[in-house]
Structure formats: structure tokens, C-alpha cells
Amino acid sequence: MSIRRVKAAIKKFNKFLITSHINSEADAIGSQVAMAFLLKKLGKVAVMLDDSPVPSLLQFIKGTEEISKEMPHDFDYQAVIILDSPDLTRIGRVNEYIKKDAVIINIDHHISNINFGKFNWVEPELSSTGEMIYDLFKAFKMKINLDEAIVLYAAIMTDTGSFRYSNTSSKTHRIAAELIDIGVLPYEMHTKIYETSSVQDTNLLGEALQTMKLTEDGKIAWLWVTKEMLKKTKASLEGTEGIINFARSIDGVEIAILFRETGTEDRVKVSFRSKGKVDVNKLAAAFNGGGHPSASGCTVLGKMEDVEKKVLDRTKEMAK
Template sequence: MMQKPPAEGDLGQVLVHLSAASRILLIVHKVPDGDCLGSVSAMLSALLAEGKETVAFCEDPAPVGYRFLPNLSRLYHANTMPPFQPDVIVVLDSADLGRIGEAVRFLDGNVPVVNIDHHIGNSRFGDVNWLDPAAPACGEMIYTLCREAGWKITPDVATALYTALMTDTGSFQYANTTADTLRLAAELRDLGARANEIREEVYERKPLAYLRLLSAVLPTLQVSKDGTVAWLCVTRETIAASGAGSNDCDGLINYPRSIDGVRVALLFREVSAGEIKVGFRSKGDIDVYAIACRFGGGGHRRASGCTFMGRMEEAEAQIVQAVMEKLGTA
């Protein structure tokens, strides 16, 4: 069995709050991905098994490919949230309050907030902040939490944690994958993680709209003259015409990233008029987190994002220039 280090920092206070609470609200970020959904699914399963009345909230619904995760029927969004008065609120996988969108309405100052996250530069918005930027996924932190709390890691919990770990490491291909990551994955398999089901649901059940979106977006591919930067652009009209949703843009950035010679890949996605979401991915040791921070964003060293207020053409010009300056190829 994989041996995890003893609780350090604020993990002890996380355990104190969760142990004392009877009613717990979990919150995850907008446009949820595999890590935040796997993490919240694991916590729902573990806390419900402990007899804790627990519900979760996300501004956006879970993508179809993740709805197999256990207990996501208790993940509410938009106006579906039932009346619920928690004893403690736990925010997962969110670097700042802007990431949780309309869920900030639950943070009224009357209920303690526990912040569990692995992003660099977390704003420490919680009453208790347990942060581990070295963790490859928030799901790994939830594994540690389960072990320290003495909660049983059932096949449902293991399946959720494996999903979190697998997706945030790019199926164990990204540079954040360590020997410990692989040992944890093996342990979760031994504990009953349904890896075949996860692979099929996450990677082999793409909606037709996703392929239509992909076929429309790939022609927007641009590559810098020196071949080190590549990017795609997605407009609201493109998404609407394909029948896709914003969640279907997940993974598009991997196409420019896969080009031989490209060191930084970008995805520009129009969210609303004058609002562009920008994703950054890098190869090697290129720090795109530092670039994202210049534009008010954040994330990880090799995977970050920001919001650019302006036109798509302005976003492309300014951000590509900033990336090329970082690479020394401007």
C-alpha cells in the first residue's frame, strides 16, 4: 500500500471542521473538468458513507462523459439547488473565488469555508486553506484526506479518485506524473477503481457535436513563423453552429500542443462579446503560469489560463507576443 506523509499544515484543521460538521456543502469551479468532478464525487461518496448530509454545487452541469461518477446526482447547478443550510462549506480545485462563479452567494460569512486546492498562487480565500501546488491533481489531496480521516476508500471512491488523477495528468503522460502518481494509480486499481469504465466513458463517448466542433475549429490553426507557438480560436458562433457546449472545448488545446516543435499551445475561446478565455499549455520547462499571471490569470506551471477583455484579434496579438517574448523568439 502506498504510504502517504502525515498530515501537515492546515490538513489537521480540515479534518477538525469535517469531523464536527453534520451538513456539508461542496463547491467546485465553473466548466468542471475530470479532476474537480472526480474529487467532488469521491468526497460525496466518502462523506455520505460517514453519515454526513452532503450536497455539492457547480455553476455548470457536468459534461456527459463524467456523469457515470458515483453520487453526481447530488451535484446541483444553476437553479436546481435545494434549500440547504450547511455547517461547513468546502471549495475544491479553485484558485480563487472567481472560479466558482455564482456559487459565491453561498459564502455569506456565516459558515466556515475550507479551501482545498493544488493551483499555484491560490488566493487563500478560505477560513482554512489546505494547499499543495506539488500535487498533480486535487484528487490526490482528497486521497490523503480520506486516509488521514480514516474514511474507507470503496470502489466508488477509488473510481472517482482515479478519474481525477488520470485526467489531470493527461492519462499519466504530462510532466506532473511522478513515480508516486503511478503508485497511487496502482493502489486505486487494487482498491476497485473501474479503470476500463473510466476510459470508455471519458475518452470513448464523445458526442457527435464535439467532432463537428473539432472539424470547425481545426481550420483556425495558426503557427508562429519559427514553429514554437500554435493556437486555435473558438467563437460563440462556431460552438452554437456545431450544437456543442462550452464543456466540449475541453481537450481542443491538445491538438496544437501535439505539433512537432511547438513549445507553447494556446486556445482562445469567446465566452461573450468582448470576453475571451485563453488556455495555455507548454512542453518542457516553459512557465506559462507566469504569462497567464500577466493577464490576470493563473493555474499551473505548464497548464494555465486567463480571461482577456477585448476582441479576439487583440487577444491573439497580445498574448502570442507575450508568449514569444517569454520564449525569446519575439
């Protein structure tokens, strides 16, 4: 389905609920805020509702303070816009507020998206959902102001790994250039999102790096973050973001894996990163997860050691 049908749906309705996936990151947050900005410019009413809180590193961005964890009692929406989420299970408890007959507008760039909406606009070849919302601004012929440029840039920058990943295109760079011309400061954005770490989170990184192992051929690297490590370092869950990239950056490594114990007993969150030769979206899908060919994740039931063995066995098979 094209952007044109989504544009027509947005024109048709006036009151929108906007949401995204659990454990939201900058593309999810940025695309939601940008969408809310766009809808308000169009004279619509928009409420943003998420299962997870806005990460502290993103709270400097204007508009994130309007993302709620509770549904306003008097808000009767006409359509739901779900962003950057491959299926309805990924929006967590926001599902409780989705009416059975709700008109769902699904906008996403995940190749694993199952087209769950009445209106589905899925573009796996694009860098980010933020890039898609940029396209919506252009489709509506709406001029982008600085606040909007900042949230769009945050979404695009982070989902391309600061324009390093294979999903970065010449179009992505042209969009970034336009947003910079509007007034976005790349150095400031990168510093606030990537280079604002606490001592506790840095100590956690040190603990995690000590657990790192590699296969004999050096193509797969993996590491752990346990609940005990989080307790010892007093680090935040946000502090685990980016740890996997240290394993991915090792020369010769094709697949990096981070195993992280969750607050729930016998449940391990697994993140995958690839340099491009192996599609880790397929790897995550084998464990009911998903994402992108170069970055994906899943949650696996079991103790850390058992999950590690199970995931590594499957990874080695796919890496042959």
C-alpha cells in the same frame, strides 16, 4: 497548513456545503463527489452545489447526479469546503450562498491559490485535488470502495492528462494502482471520458485545426473556436475540450493556445498548455487567470483578433 488541521475541522462540524470552480471538469467533479462520499461515511451531512452543470461525459459516474445548481432552502450548513479553486471568484454564483462569517475549508493544488479560507490546505506539488482527497481517506483510515475509487481515478487521470503531464509522480501511479486493484477499469474510464465524441464535436475539431498557426520558430501554436464554428457544426461547448492538445502535440511546439469566443460579447476564453519549459500559470496570471505551470487559462475582454494579438505578444516575450 497541513492536512491535520483540515481533518480536525471536518471532525468538528457536521453539515457541509461542497463546491468547486465554474466550468467544472473531472478533477473538480471527482473531488467533490469523493469528498461527499467521505463525509457521509463519517456520519456527516453534505450538499454539493455548483455554478455549472456536470459535463455529459462525466454523468456516468455515480454521485454526480447529486450535484445541484440550486441551494436547498432548508439546508443550514456549518462549513463550506471549496475544492480545486484558487480563489472565491472562481466558484461563480455559489458565492451568493456563502455567508460572510462562513467557515471556509480550502483544499486545492493550484500554485495560484491565494489561501482564502479559514482552513487552507494547498499542495501545488500534487497531481490533482483528487489525490488530496485520496490522502484524506487515508488520514481518516477509511477504506475506499469501488464508487469512491472511480471518482478518485477520474479526477487523477484527467488532471495528469492520462498520467502524461509533469505533475505525475511515482505516488500518483501507486494511488492509481491501488484504485485499479479496487476494481477501476482504466480502459473503460479512458474510453468514456476521452473517446466518446459526437460527429458534431469531431467536425468542430476539423474547423478549429484549419485555423491553426505557428510562430516562425515553431515554438508557439494557436487556434480558434468561434461562435460561428459552434453554430455551423452544432457542437457542444464540451466539444472544445482537448482541441488544444492537438496543437501541443506538434513536434517543436512548447506552448499551445486556444482562443474561444464565449456567449458574452467581446469576451474570449483563452487556454494555455506547455510542455514544461514555460510556466503558463504566470502567463495566465498576466491576464487575471491562473492554473498550473503546464496548464492554465483566463478570460480576456475584447474582440478575438485584439485578444489574440495581446496574448501572443505576451507569450512571445515569456518564451524568449
